[in-house]
Amino acid sequence: MRSAAVVGTGLIGTSIALALRGRGVTTYLIDTDPEAARIAADLGAGVEGTPREPVDLAVIAVPPQHVAAALREHQLLDLAHDFTDAASVKESPQRDAARAGCDLTRFVGGHPMGGREQSGPLAARDDLFRGRPWVLTPSSHTRARTVALARELAELCGARPVVMAHAEHDAAVALTSHTPHLVSSLLAARLLHADASRLGLAGQGLQDVTRLAAGSVDLWTDILATNAAAVADVLAEFAHDVHLMVDVLRALGATQEPEQRSAPLDTLSAVLLHGVQGRARIPVRGTGGLGIGTACATAPRGV
Template sequence: MRSALVVGTGLIGTSVALALVTRGVQVYLSDVDRTAELTAASLGAGLAEEPAGPVDLAVVAVPPGAVGGVLAGLQARGAARHYTDVASAKSGPERDAVALGCDPVRYVGGHPLAGGERPGALGARADLFERRSWVLTPRPEAGTETLNTVLELVALCRAVPVVMEAAAHDRVLALLSHAPYVVARLLAERVRRAGRDTAELSGPGTGDLTWTAAADPELWGEVLRANAAEVADAVDELAADLREAAAGLRGLAAPGEPGRPDAPGMSGREDGGMMRGLLGEWNGDGTGVFGGRGGPPVRSRTLAVPIGDRPGELARLFADVAGAGANVTDVRLEHPEAGRTALVHLAVAEAQAGALERALAAREWPVG
């Protein structure tokens, strides 16, 4: 990749631009807010001007509800050879792009799972995405060259590509990111209402739970609107868990305490059993729940899959990998010499490698 256009110079867009500039890519910046655009340029993120001709890749870094319109406008004027976005919801932008007649062959949706406490270009960092997951949601029509280009973007940002369907992405992010933001805002508001004396006693535990509440509420309003149904489901499920936890805690209250249900003769053993029921699924140290980047290393195995030089072949492979339910932790493309077949190297957890190999073979992929 030699050139890129980044549309939207907030935290994520400017961080993408900084990462690309660091790797020698010529970056052009565009934003409806000229001040934000010039701020990003002053940080060394690129040139605040229109490119003279089509760039290799346009990165749409705007709120989810605006992705479709921006993408349609960019494609209409031939701004780039390939296109992607970095919105934190995928199904809505994908539907909008289709409805607006965007070319699906030259577009692959994406979402880097990274962020920061300080919004805007001034919070951007070139290393923001290093070792972080970057979800790609290619439609079946996506062209091989476009997928290669977007994978190159992920590699240049030192991130780890993860391929998912758009709907699956939205369900996962509702649980991992969007619902937690709602909870953080609610908890922060509870602390605020409790008064200054209470807030001044808060420590790092409260801070860890509520720091995301300080994020830009306007931006988060766009995110929640774009994934509202999935977030509502996640919040409903969490609310049910909290009601169950509250009932269990009331059962632990000492006899005669306000809020304790009548439970004559409850023994300490029964109290302990109730507590184990409340916390039994938690293993104490977080491993097995938060086993992502930075967690204990997982043994992996690499499968080499040759692909033909036909439109959509790479997208078809990724769709079959996603359908097999395998967690691919890294992807590397071996570009062929003239007349030779390209190889896609898929790194997958050792425990899943055999099942993925069989699933791909069943789909007539000659796995090496």
């Protein structure tokens, strides 16, 4: 790959551009917010503006609900020979692209599994995807050349290409990324009206659990709405466990009699043990596991 264009210069788009520039790829930066594109260019991510001739590959780095419109627009403008995206939901954008009349032979869905709770080009890093999975979701229409270019893109960014079906991807990130963000936000919201004296006791544990809640509201509204059904399925199972724990803790709080506390204590211990065991299954970064755990934190720009 000699040339590329990045449409949407938020965190993910700019990080991709920085990685490509570091590998000698001529990269163009396009954004409906000129200031964002200028900042990305000043960071060394590429050349601001549209190329004179079609580039090898264009990356549509915008939120999921805007992928199809941006893809359609830039295919009509002949921006690139082939196209991919970087959104964290794959099934809905693919359907939207088909309805919009996009050329699906020259498009393959993509999702680099890296991100941060910060957004915007200033949060970008050229090593954001190093050692991380980069999911590709080719459709039955996608030509082999397009998949090969998207695979090369992932490798140039230091990531490991992983091919998945659209629905399989969306179910996976609902469990590993989207529901965790929502749960983090729900817990963080409990702090809004908490007494300041109580918050003064907060330690690293609360910081860790609520870190994801600091993400872009606009972006995460888009992501969760686009992958709503899959997230709802995971959240329903989580809610069942939460209700179970409420009952267990109520029972423990209601009595000090050992014979009445035995069963709820066993249930509580089992839940905590399952948590330890579940967390141990998360692949360590760079060890070769699929490791899907972070949504694309693209800033809501570029459409």
